[in-house]
Amino acid sequence: MELTRIIWLASFPILVTIVFTGMAWLQRRATFSPTTKRSPPLPPEAAGAPLLGILPSLLTKGPLQVIRDAHAEMGSVFTVSLLHRKVTFLVGPDVSSHFFQGLDSEISQDEVSQFTIPTFGPGVAFDVDFATRREQFRFFGDAMKPVKLRTYARLMVQEVEEYFARWGPTGTVDLKKELEHLITLVASRCLFGEEVRAKMLGEVATHLHELNDGMRLVTILFPHLPILAHRRRDTARARLGEIFSGIVSSRKTSYPDGGPNDMLQCLIDSRYKDGRATTETEVVGMLVSALFAGQHTSSSTGTWTGARLLAHANGNHLRAAVQEQEQIVERHGDRVDYEVLQEMDILHRCVKEVLRLHPPAMMLLRHARRSFTVRTREGDEYQIPEGRTVASPLVIHNRLPHVYKDPERYEPDRFGPGRGENGAGEAFSYTAFGGGRHACVGEAFAYMQIKVIWSHLLRNFEMEMVLPFPETNWNVVMPGPKGKVMVRYNRRMSAAA
Numbered sequence: 015m016e017l018t019r020i021i022w023l024a025s026f027p028i029l030v031t032i033v034f035t036g037m038a039w040l041q042r043r044a045t046f047s048p049t050t051k052r053s054p055p056l057p058p059e060a061a062g063a064p065l066l067g068i069l070p071s072l073l074t075k076g077p078l079q080v081i082r083d084a085h086a087e088m089g090s091v092f093t094v095s096l097l098h099r100k101v102t103f104l105v106g107p108d109v110s111s112h113f114f115q116g117l118d119s120e121i122s123q124d125e126v127s128q129f130t131i132p133t134f135g136p137g138v139a140f141d142v143d144f145a146t147r148r149e150q151f152r153f154f155g156d157a158m159k160p161v162k163l164r165t166y167a168r169l170m171v172q173e174v175e176e177y178f179a180r181w182g183p184t185g186t187v188d189l190k191k192e193l194e195h196l197i198t199l200v201a202s203r204c205l206f207g208e209e210v211r212a213k214m215l216g217e218v219a220t221h222l223h224e225l226n227d228g229m230r231l232v233t234i235l236f237p238h239l240p241i242l243a244h245r246r247r248d249t250a251r252a253r254l255g256e257i258f259s260g261i262v263s264s265r266k267t268s269y270p271d272g273g274p275n276d277m278l279q280c281l282i283d284s285r286y287k288d289g290r291a292t293t294e295t296e297v298v299g300m301l302v303s304a305l306f307a308g309q310h311t312s313s314s315t316g317t318w319t320g321a322r323l324l325a326h327a328n329g330n331h332l333r334a335a336v337q338e339q340e341q342i343v344e345r346h347g348d349r350v351d352y353e354v355l356q357e358m359d360i361l362h363r364c365v366k367e368v369l370r371l372h373p374p375a376m377m378l379l380r381h382a383r384r385s386f387t388v389r390t391r392e393g394d395e396y397q398i399p400e401g402r403t404v405a406s407p408l409v410i411h412n413r414l415p416h417v418y419k420d421p422e423r424y425e426p427d428r429f430g431p432g433r434g435e436n437g438a439g440e441a442f443s444y445t446a447f448g449g450g451r452h453a454c455v456g457e458a459f460a461y462m463q464i465k466v467i468w469s470h471l472l473r474n475f476e477m478e479m480v481l482p483f484p485e486t487n488w489n490v491v492m493p494g495p496k497g498k499v500m501v502r503y504n505r506r507m508s509a510a511a
């Protein structure tokens with residue numbers, strides 16, 4: 015018995031050593047086991063100057079080239095530094111689902127959209143909390159339902175016919191300026207009724223232009239930097255506030271029991287879930303936001319559509335679009351309304367392809383409130399850390415060769431039946447109107463007004479570009495055609511004067 019105890023005591027340290035060594039080995043094995051999940055690495059980072067990051071390249075090469083170069087070098091997920099901020103770019107549908115679909119508590123717009131407050135004004139959009147903003151966007155959504163769109167289609171046609179009746183039998187115009195003006199008139203007639211329209215012709219259109227020009231790339235980082243464009247923006251916003259306040263209060267006095275069936279009235283009559291009515295400041299802010307969201311985006315799309323169709327190389331698309339109008343006239347005569355507009359498939363594809371190549375919102379931004387992981391189509395995983403600014407650069411996202419064949423080419427037929435490129439196969443491969451949780455509520459309205467304008471022009475005028483195909487103005491947050499887009503027109507002989 016004594017001997018057994020001695021042997022046991024002597025062997026105890028050896029046993030302990032074996033057990034601990036075994037545990038350590040097992041633990042190490044577990045750590046290096048290929049089945050164990052490790053945090054994926056951070057995305058690769060673009061080289062940049064100390065403190066300034068990519069700022070010097072931005073100034074010399076422009077934003078599009080900088081992002082393109084980084085994408086070509088590092089692939090679909092990469093980070094760039096711009097002064098104090100790191101921005102991770104996600105390019106392509108495979109890495110974009112969380113960006114578009116993630117909950118706002120996980121990936122939000124608030125932190126990265128504060129720069130829009132001086133433009134939209136107080137009480138709306140990113141000046142209010144998420145819940146209030148959702149409700150305000152719901153009010154917009156209500157005003158864009160098909161039953162309302164049918165009414166707007168009629169008003170759009172009226173406005174467009176009146177506008178082009180003023181063009182002579184022949185002439186040369188700056189298409190960009192003409193469409194900026196016309197879209198403002200159309201939006202005002204459809205959304206805000208006669209009161210705003212009466213004041214539209216001059217002042218309001220000018221102020222909207224100044225609001226857009228005041229949203230520069232530098233605005234994203236320094237929204238209150240004392241530059242001329244910001245000063246003009248602030249004056250324009252203050253003046254729009256005065257004009258719209260006058261309109262809202264006169265509408266309330268003139269129609270105490272409910273006024274005309276337009277968006278202004280919709281916004282005045284809207285109620286939050288708790289029963290609260292919209293205030294005058296909120297209605298004014300929503301009017302400015304709706305005009306801002308729809309005006310420049312639609313007018314630049316209308317102008318690019320003209321430039322693309324009239325460019326010499328695209329003669330076949332122009333011919334196809336004119337022929338479609340001739341066939342529709344054979345079926346419906348001169349009638350253009352909501353239903354007839356739905357039949358303009360070729361024209362629709364021409365506009366859709368313009369938006370792929372020239373998205374007015376060139377880049378969407380979010381803030382990662384929680385870290386998340388993305389997986390590229392090559393199978394690489396990256397972790398996007400909490401607190402990171404995340405960007406979806408639509409301007410290259412919609413030109414990916416593995417999604418679109420010959421992506422730099424203007425090819426509306428790629429969206430036609432039988433071609434597998436229409437982006438419907440894969441979610442978030444076509445994102446000109448965003449997608450997921452924050453998809454644009456004005457998409458149908460925007461297509462409608464551009465189709466009303468271009469169906470009228472194609473039916474009634476022969477047109478040609480006078481200047482070379484326009485470059486893009488990358489200086490603003492919502493880029494459009496740079497400089498004048500001069501076009502010569504001849505009214506078609508058969509067209510009504």
Ligand code: HEM
Binds near residue numbers: 378
């Ligand atoms: C060609 C015309 C237009 C384009 C290209 C366009 C593009 C976009 C894009 C890309 C987004 C997503 C923003 C993001 O995810 O951060 C968006 C959102 C939005 N758009 Fe448009 N838009 C157009 C016209 C309009 C019009 C006419 C209106 C209304 C009058 C409008 C109202 C809105 C609103 C309210 C949102 C925010 C939706 C949300 O966050 O839930 N847009 N638009």
